[in-house]
Amino acid sequence: MRNMLKATTLERKFPLLAVENGCIISKDADITVAFRVELPELFTVTSAEYETIHSAWYKAVKVLPDYSIVHKQDFFIKENYQPDTERDELSFLSRSFERHFNERPFLNHYCYLFLTKATRERSRRQSDFSTLCRGRIVPQEIADKEAAAKFIEAVGQFERIMNDSGFVTLTRLAASEITGQDGKAGIIEKYFSLSQTDTTCLKDIGLYPEEMRVGDDILCLHTLSDVEDLPGKVGTDCRFEKLSTDRSDCRLSFAAPVGVLLSCNHVYNQFIFIDDHAENLKNFEQTARNMQSLSRYSRANQVNKEWIDEYLNEAHSKGLISVRCHCNVMAWSNDREELKRIRNDVGSQLALMECKPRHNTTDTPTLFWAGIPGNEADFPAEESFYTFLGQALCLFVEETNYKSSLSPFGIKMVDRVSGRPLHIDISDLPMKKGITTNRNKFILGPSGSGKSFFTNHMVRQYYEQGAHVLLVDTGNSYLGLSQLIHNRTHGEDGIYFTYTNENPIAFNPFYVEDGVFDIEKKESIKTLILTLWKRDDEAPKRSEEVALSNAVSAYIELIGKDRSVTPCFNTFYEFVRDDYRRQLEQKNVREKDFDIDNFLNVLEPYYRGGEYDYLLNSDKELDLLHKRFIVFELDNIKDHKILFPVTTIIIMEAFINKMRKLKGIRKLILIEEAWL
Template sequence: MRNILKATTLENKFPLFTVENGCIVSKDADITVAFRVELPELFTVTAAEYEAIHSAWNKAVKVLPDYSIVHKQDWFIKENYAPDIQKADLSFLSRSFERHFNERPFLNHTCYLFLTKTTKERSRMQSNFSTLCRGFLVPKEIKDKETVTKFLEAVGQFESIMNDSGFITLTRLNSDEITGTRETAGIVEKYFSLSQTYTTTLKDISLGADEMKIGDNILCLHTLSDAEDMPGKVGTDTRYEKLSTDRSDCRLSFASPVGVLLSCNHIYNQYIFIDDHTENLKQFEKMARNMHSLSKYSRANQINKSWIEEYLNEAHSQGLISVRCHCNIMAWSDDRDELKHIKNDVGSQLALMECKPRHNTTDTPTLFWAGIPGNQADFPAEESFYTFIEQALCLFTEETNYKSSLSPFGIKMVDRVTGKPLHIDISDLPMKKGIITNRNKFILGPSGSGKSFFTNHMVRQYYEQNAHVLLVDTGNSYLGLCEMINRKTHGEDGIYFTYTTENPIAFNPFYVEDGVFDIEKKESIKTLILTLWKRDDEAPTRAEEVALSNAVSSYIELITKDSSVTPCFNTFYEYVKTDYREHLQEKNVREKDFDIDNFLNVLEPYYKGGEYDYLLNSDKELDLLHKRFIVFELDNIKDHKILFPITTIIIMEVFISKMRKLKGIRKLILIEEAWKAIASANMADYIKYLYKTVRKYFGEAIVVTQEVEDIISSPIVKESIINNSDCKILLDQRKYLNKFDSIQNLLGLTDKERSQVLSINLANHPGRKYKEVWIGLGGTQSAVYATEVSLEEYFTYTTEETEKMELFALSEKLGGNLELAIKRLAFSKRNPEK
């Protein structure tokens, strides 16, 4: 039986001839250079920055010669998150996190740019002369080599202008990336497969009168090919209402509704055709005269004449360059019912741009064919409309979805739009790039904003990446995580200290493991004693500072020489009372310069027999050097005016000791509300010292607070903590909306950062449970992420008293197996009927 179907092979119709030196040469001798484009992340660009990006495109396009084509092709492909749970070193919580996002759908964005040099004749060709309609293609020879050379020089200038803009990065594709290799697919093969994966399988292409299919996928095409379809006014950017408030403005590019905000498989093609500008204007002059002569016969001619004249006036008065433009959205699905929804979605997104949605059925094959990388000159001329470069560039999408950091170190957060897990580095890579000069962090979030979940999530991942973590808490926020680590490591890590009357926390500030007292150790001891001695509002005199410094130095000299003297506060007190008193008398130090009796009287409660004699005379040392996760829970003494600040200071001093001895190991100290107790005038220098010193020892200090009044009213916090924290992390600030101007000024936030912070949790996905968090680095890089965790992590981090009690009660029933208890609770939450 004879086959009467009009079928042919792709080889017969293939419009490309060769790829040489990274340039695609078509069979009609058109030259195309291909680039991969990196765009800024969503919600991180301001209106002024969109203007700057638009200006860069404008400058770049103007360097191209006549009869060039700029084709920007944005791919948006639906993918499912594939968790990496095969790693042997994955912890229980990390594996739970990965499983939670298993098969989570998200939209992956890839952007290409094709710059093509064609001829005047080719640029005028219509769809009936497409290579798709021709029976046989005879390759043409490139005759004018000088034209090609000039075009390639212009392409180099184009690339430099865009890369120098600081917002967009163009990377030129080499021959293998265009054609592919035996193992990987090139961009041409990917285009014919409607895929961005490294597939090497081509599908059948069906070109019908009213439908086009590639494999099982049916294409749906919407075009912007007529000036009448365009809105009355276009801009570089537009206000995104969902994340804007009356006090803040969230901006997106004008074409963003058909970019990352259109959640289906689609390609957004943007074309600019650069013809001979002078010739274009001559044609319009001639057309205007014809319309004028015919205006008495038709009012439409009169109106058209006025529009053409306005176009010419704009071109001449403002020096604008006339170009042709076309945009189309090519979406697809293998399900006809889903395709109907996609068609409606694309139409509604175009309507958001105030464009007239035109569902094009007849031109789908030719426009698909013209979108082949390197075949841009095959575009049908009748599908384009005349405009200026500036207006045409407004139809470019200028943002991409969130990207993961390439750094090996980092924490897992979640894309606020798609819900895809992201790996972000907010410590090492920004330091390497010079975005920040220290790793310190300041976290601000009111109660209920998800602050504890974020900090638990962060420190857990730091710990799992071999960092030493020391936490100072006042609310049992880390009890679950600490217990989990303790039971997993059989007590090696996850040490939880809490203050009780029966078992108070005790220290020995004069003990050093190696017997060496360096300058930092001496300074921390002096700061501690000064805090015990003087009130917050009582500054020491210069003479008192010198006397105290000499006392500490001479006592340290004594204990290093005389092994019979036990280093502790008791022996220091006795030394000052006897030997140092005699030393002062020999030097004739006056009482008004240093009142030693007053000094001893004030410090007597910490000497043996005193009310707090246990505090500074511990006979056992906390093994902080080898314990990688330690929590000091000070809730029971948080309101004690003496114990709380002293205990906090000593913990910090212990951390500094740990910091000095662990060479090349990451370490961090996270202080919750405890910082309020040490934010005194006496402590200002010590806090500054801690913050500046941590940076030099591969460490970071993190302060967490929820009371905005405390930051606004405390100059010490501002000078010591905020100014030395290059990473600022803010959670939902809507409770402080009326005070946010003060917060913005205090933290030095830009207007862009303000808009990002005030957009937190404004448009959360109803089907997902998460809280958003803003992370700003050095005032130059910032974004909002989602803290979304698995149920297993939720029950580990929860601060709800009833949930914690239920968890630990179940754990006791299971013989202390906390991990199994968490699994049981998570399972019962997922399957309430079982």
């Protein structure tokens, strides 16, 4: 049987002529400039900032000449996460993290902006004069080249205004990004294949009366093309109830429900048609007079006349700009059952915007064709409605999904909406952007909220990226991670200090690997001994501070000369008891200035045979300076009046030593239960 369906080639119906100087030229001589748009991330914009973004759009659109078209096109495509497991330096946990999220679906967002210069005649054309309905398209010549030059200049101003806003970034697309090149698809090919991948194979397009198909995908179109479909009031932003409380607001843009919150493959097209403002108002004046003359035959005419008068009053009194607007949500699926669910989802999301969901079945091919980048002037005029520029801009989607940081340093987190892993820099990037002036972090949450779980995740990745990590723990939260690092480095790292009766915590404050005692080390030793000698409420006399300082300096000089003296508290105690006592006698230091017997008596519990003789006489000689992962577990001694202060001083001395000597290396100290 002979096929009775009328088929034609895309080449014959193709409405675009060429790309010259980065501009798309249609066969009807329309000029279009294309941009890639970067929007702020979801849940990061306040209500005042939404107002600022809206104001920037308003100022930018105002610079465009009459009969310009602003077309913002947001693609939301379902993609699968591709893990990066081929790198050799990946640890077991990092590789397991990547494998866990392998092929996880998420909704990716691609945003484009097309600015088109049309003509008065093109802006009034109906759907029956679309290039789809013409048998042959004869290329036209640009009639007013001066107007084209002014349009290109206005586009440059538009771009500068938006980029200077600090929230929205426009990047002009080059010719290769529009038309594509060998092995890489351009935005026009991507639009015809309803994808954003580098596919260069076009699909068959079926324009059937009951449905439209692109390949195996069936399209479902919802439109906002009539004032009656819109809510009584629109705004720059709205409250997101799921993440808001009685005392705090989480704000999203007004059109966010049909953006990243609509979890299906879809394109959200937003059109603004800038006509001659004065001519628009003049036509409305004429329409109002006609309605007035016909009001005796129908009360509806009188109501319409009142609405038109109100529109004109607003325009004249507030200086508002009259424009035409249209928005549509184009979703698709290759499964009819899923398509039914998608149709319901789109309708419910539009209802969240207080709009009337209108499922459009007849104009789908025409609106799809008008959405081709560069073919915006082919839009059917009867599908648009009159409004003001400010209200039309409220229908723009103003946020995108979370993005990975470009910074090489950071941690892997997961998008709360889609569950996709992201690389986030919470240390360097906020400082570069001027959000903060330091890298300090405070992790706050109730018991069981996951503070230690997150911290394990963070410090493990910081360690794997070369940072020195010192943890002060209460509750053995980092024992597993420390053991993993200890075993992986064969005992070279992952040092874990904790107190048990069988293996009490022990240090040697007099040990340095390189034998060099700098000022910080000397001060740390003096502070430690003063803590052991004097009570918190007992301040040392000046003469006692000088005597102690001289004793520490003389002992350090001794161990530097005599290698047979083992640096530890035992030999320091013996030096003060014998050698330093004789030095004081030679200097005639009085007992009231420095009572050496009292000093030795107070410190005797830390000397050999004393109650705490293990505390400051460790023979392990650990070099904490070059150990990259150290945990001090203080749960058993946090209330001990002697062990806790000593351990605290040792911890601070170790970290300060890292701060002073390890230049150019990232270091962090983390204190659990810091509030206590």
